[in-house]
Amino acid sequence: MSPAPSPLPPGLGRSFSVAEAREAGVPEGRLRRRDLEAPFWGVRTRRAVRGAAVDGAGTALVDGAAARHRELMDAYGRRMPAHAFFTGLSALVGWLAL
Numbered sequence: 001m002s003p004a005p006s007p008l009p010p011g012l013g014r015s016f017s018v019a020e021a022r023e024a025g026v027p028e029g030r031l032r033r034r035d036l037e038a039p040f041w042g043v044r045t046r047r048a049v050r051g052a053a054v055d056g057a058g059t060a061l062v063d064g065a066a067a068r069h070r071e072l073m074d075a076y077g078r079r080m081p082a083h084a085f086f087t088g089l090s091a092l093v094g095w096l097a098l
Contacts, residue, residue, distance in 0.1 A: 005030065005033040005034075005035050006030060009024045009026065012026075014046050015044070015045045015046075015071070015074045015077075016044060016045075017042055017043055017044075017078040018042050018043070018044060020078070031044055034047070039075045040075060040076055040078075040079055042078075043075050043076070043078045045075050048071075069089075069090070069093045070097055073086060
């Protein structure tokens with residue numbers, strides 16, 4: 001069994017770019033550990049424990065999907081060009097989160 005990964009600087013947040021992590025002193029090998037996901041090139045997110053209970057109407061499943069969509073939007077925002085913006089479903093999910 002491999003040792004537990006070293007803790008990440010708390011200032012990185014849930015999603016962060018590889019460049020932000022490197023500037024914070026995180027070694028390259030730490031960014032490849034299994035407790036992190038790489039949803040997009042140059043971006044890492046802390047792996048979440050998934051699995052919410054679903055009520056009879058499936059509300060938690062819908063809420064969970066929207067939450068995951070917002071997480072991915074936040075992660076992609078770390079590498080998205082300044083002039084770009086979300087459209088369609090992503091714009092709606094972002095707007096509803098306000």
